[in-house]
Amino acid sequence: MQKRRQCRKVAIGDDRVGRIAIGGDAPITVQSMCSVYTHDIDACVAEINKLSDAGADVVRIAVPEKKDTAALAEIINQTRIPLVADVHFHYKRALESVEAGIHKIRLNPGNISDRDQVNDVIDACKGAGIPIRIGVNEGSIIERRDKQKRMEELGAYFEGHRSGHLLAIMIAKLEEYLDIFHARDFHDIIISAKSMDATLVIDAYTEIARRFEYPLHLGVTHAGTRETGSIRSIAALGTLIANGIGDTLRISYASDPVYEVEDGVELLCALDKRERTGIELIACPTCGRIQVDLFTLVEEVKKTLDREITVPMKVAVMGCVVNGPGEAEGADVAVFAGNHRGIIYVQGERVANVKEEDILESLLAECKRFEDKINRGEAQLGQKNVEIVPPAPIGELGSGAEKIASGDVEQITIGES
Ligand code: SF4
16 A cells, blocks of 8 residues: 555535545545435435435535526535535536535536636635535547547647547646636645546546645546446556545446445445444355355345444354354454354354354344443454364465575565555
């Protein structure tokens, strides 16, 4: 993991909903976007609350029409999370959103490029003390009428790059747009440069991170369904975050936005950028040694424990006692299934041996008992009292003992640099 890139810090929110910092040393935040019509106030409020409950820090809503900005004041009044107005084509929607008390504006240089209009939005945001995200999207950035000419003019900057022309246009457009903001001494800016191509996203953000001092909102746009979208998004966003780039993110799916939030939170937890608020599930991938219906069991365990347990304990669900104990090393609570039974351990201590059909209920009961002990201060996460001893390996080969004893082991240099 690389050290986090240094950049400006921008605040979003107010006294009522609280303020969230984006950039600097602030934790990386998770965003999502409502999928319902903004002018349907009840549906919009319900979805914002659902996304907030799932772990979103910021929620964006589209304001294509005046009836949408007209609904904002009431939506803001009924919710408790910073909201962003997503503005395309009509700069007046931005002005109306600011007037309604929105916490941030997102502008797209690809479809609002009139200098006077942009100046009006900047002045309104400056007056209200709210930031603007400049979102340069691949899909809307190309000026189609003179596309060929622009490609030829700008392509030379990134000659040899697979998407060099596109990257050149994104950067050049961003620079032109930023000049307008700088001329008005406006710096409460967050930048995004999304594409549906994960490699272009990595290269664009890496280049932008090198050139500009503003916080970056990461995302792969039009990533598809959760199945393909998660791979594209995690490949790009995971790479960037591991390289120290990115201050807030949105994973986008053609699906329920709650999945976007769940997967964004999981990505940050996996990269140790956010503390868990519930269980961390370890599950074996299964193999020919399996003797229970582990796929169903794992699904049920996840669903049940996500609902019932709030302490961030590690829970392992393993298919057998052959390799399971070794692979579940570090779990606070673990079940090893075999011969249609489950053996449950809590911090290394064997506490139950139950029939397959009783595994879920018993595991939940043990997790709850352990959670109570944690809450009473009688146990600590990640501590094992009794070792779970897996079957002894046959022979020493592969233990690494000989190599370490010989002193012929290269120093490990992986880590923050
Ligand atoms: S824990 Fe057992 S069943 Fe699961 S993958 Fe490992 S060896 Fe196979």
